[in-house]
Amino acid sequence: MMQSRFAPNRRQSRLLGFLTLAVCALASPIPAALAEDAExxxxxxxxxxxxxKATAVINTEEGLLDLSLAPSIxxxxxxxxxxxxxxxADRPRTVITFEPLLIEAGGQEVTLLHAGRSSQDMHATYRAAILRQDLLALAEQLHTTTRxxxxxxxxxxxxxxxxxxNGVAAQPNSYGHMLLGxxxxxxRDAERLHEAYARIDRSPMGTTVLNGTSWPLDRERMADYLGFATIVDNAYDASQISSMEQPVEVSGVVTTIALHTGNFVEDVMTQYAQTRPWILLEEGGGNTYVSSSMPQKRNPGLLNGTRSAASNALTLAMxxxxxxxxxxxxxxDPKDVADNSAMVEAVIDTLARLDRVLKALKINPDRALQELNSDWTASQELADRLMREHxxxxxEGHHFASEIVTFARANDMGPLDFPYAEAKRIYAETMAGTDHSEDLPLSEDAFxxxxxxxxxxxxRATIGGPQPSEMTRMxxxxxxxxxxxxxxxxTRTTRIDDSLERLDKDFQALLTGSAEDKG
Structure with missing residues (x-):
């Protein structure tokens, strides 16, 4: 199982804070260390x-920030x-609330950092960075559930x-083949996610409001320090166009995942309307619960919750x-970080619930086969075999098979007990007046x-079918x-982590005054 290497998201951070406070109440010497070490x-x-930090390092080395002022800043x-x-502690979320803290700590000279910058490109950059890490968290859960x-x-x-x-039993199939579908x-959802990620993994930083700046900022190096693969090429696009479309593109990924989840859940739910289902959830453990008034009922709470979670994700994706x-x-309007992260977190929750569903499924192969043999889901094979071999x-073969089904249902007969003599009679009647022999060319054993x-x-012989050889291949x-x-x-998680680690190392050198002027 792949281990998560992502920084805590908002929900995880709140949980971490709650756990830290709980530890505080139990043992005061421990929580201080926890608070200091928590990422x-x-x-x-x-x-x-x-x-x-990146601005301080780059602009100092490029000669845009006086080396003598860099350590104090x-x-x-x-x-x-x-x-x-x-x-x-308070963690300001905007440039205009972050900068006063800088001024308070270092005086007005600190604002030299803001040369050639704007809240427009800075906010666009952190929105892209956060949406990027949300997509990585989603990719990990999608991988886990698909696995x-x-x-x-x-x-x-x-x-x-x-x-x-169409809600009706159609054909026999391998359950494994259906699941592979x-x-x-x-x-494909993963492919869509990868494509969306590539378009989000571009740094807007250095584009200022919409047309750049007279300061010769090193946008490529800034992107590299922040772990971006590249830059948004057009300065107007950076914060005016692409930053608006990014949440919309992610909403498309969220939508298809939620829809796929809902389709699967509803397919399973059809069995719960039967008195003898061939697939159910393992009882207990939060999977099912007993009705408050009807003791025979085992309500599929986990399925209901997963379907509801998928609907919630779809709602947020709109x-x-x-x-x-x-x-x-x-x-x-569409750029709110909390709202967009909540949308992604909702579908992560949906996938985690689906993972539980998959692990809780109980399939009764004998009951499934009994259901198949109680109806005529194999009737198409009659037409196929008559065409293929005769x-x-x-x-014509389809008409023959359909007439058999009509007669069988009218007389309460299933495939296992259908009289071969009746099959011969129906075939003869169906072929009457055609150019084909009225003798059924299938022996009773073949029938x-x-x-x-x-x-x-x-x-089955087609590529992508459920036959053993194709199942092995797929x-x-x-x-x-x-x-x-x-x-x-x-690869992408490591690149971000390595970039930030390299930035921190270079910033520490600037902080201690050991950085060299490369301008």
Whole structure:
């Protein structure tokens, strides 16, 4: 299992604070150490600090900031960062609330850092940075849930169950094959996430309001220090266009994940309307609960909660779209960090719940096969086999199979007990007046074998089918895709962490006065 290397998000930070206070109440010497060692969240305050650190280092080395002033300015900045990192301290989220703290710590000379900058590009930068880390957290949970989905598919590669279309039992299938179909959807969600990430992983810093600055700022180095892959090329685009579309693009990723989750949950939920389902949740452990009035009921609380979580994520995903609609470029309406992070956190929660669902599924293969044999989900194979082996046009074979089903249902017959003599009679009547023989070309053994759902699944021949050879191939492909996802997450997380570590090292050198003038 891949271990998370991400900084705490808002929810995790609140939980950490609560736990720290709880420890404080139990043992006073411990919490102080906890408060000092706890990593500060990578929120707006954090990124404002990183931008200021990078500005101090770069502008000093580029000769835009006097080397003799750099240590004192760096010290003032470090003071503000340290104060904001204390337990319960205020962490300003805007440039205009952050800068007064700098001035208080280091005097007006500190504002030399603001040369060629604006709250427009600085806020656009931390919004991109935070949305970027939210996407990495989402990518990790998506990877975890898809991994579980593929593992359950592997376990059930040979489990034969009914599949449904239009809400009606349609054809027999391998349950593992069906799950791999759902996994394919989530793997595409990962592709969409990667594409969105690439467009968000661009630094707006140095574009000021919308057309740059007369200061020759090193935008590429700034992007590198902050862990961005590149810069937003057009200064107007940086904070006026791309920063508005980013939450909308992420909302699209959130939407497809939530929809895929809801589709899966509702497919499982159809079984709960049956008196003898072939798939249920393992009882207890928060998965199910007993009705308050009807003792026979085991309500699928986990499924209901997962569906509700998906609906909540979809609701939040609509926000950026409506907020961006019919406003002029650059407006702040869709840019709220808390709202956009909440949207991503909602779908992370949805995926975590789905992961629990997948691990709690209990499948009864015998009951699934019984349901298949109690209906005519294998009837299409009659038409297929007559065409494949005996040259009968598909529509003629389809008509024959349909007449068998009509007769069987009218007489309460299933595939296992349908009289072969009746099949011969119906075939003869169906072929009467055609150019085809009225003699059914299938022996009784062949007729019975054609309606065997297990044989049907094993004998599928098309690429992407549920037959064992294709299941082996598709499971291997899913494993490969998941490994690539894991590498993708690790590579981008490491790049951000390494960049910030390098920035901190260079800033510490500036702080101690050991940095050299490279301008």
């Amino acid at each position: 500060a969240p990578r929120d707006e305050f954090f990124w404002l600090g990183e931008m200021n 760096a010290k003032a900045l470090q003071t503000v960062i340290d104060d904001g990192s204390k337990q319960g 579980t989905l593929v593992d359950v598919a592997r376990t059930n590669a040979d489990t034969i169950v009914p599949n449904y279309t 759902h996994a394919a959807g989530f793997l 926000g950026p779209i409506f907020q961006t609609h019919n406003i002029t470029p650059g407006m702040s 040259g009968l046009p598909f529509r 019975r074998a054609t309606l065997d759902p297990v044989a049907i699944v094993k004998n 499971l291997a492909a899913a494993d490969e895709a998941l490994l690539a996802q894991e590498t993708w997450i690790e």
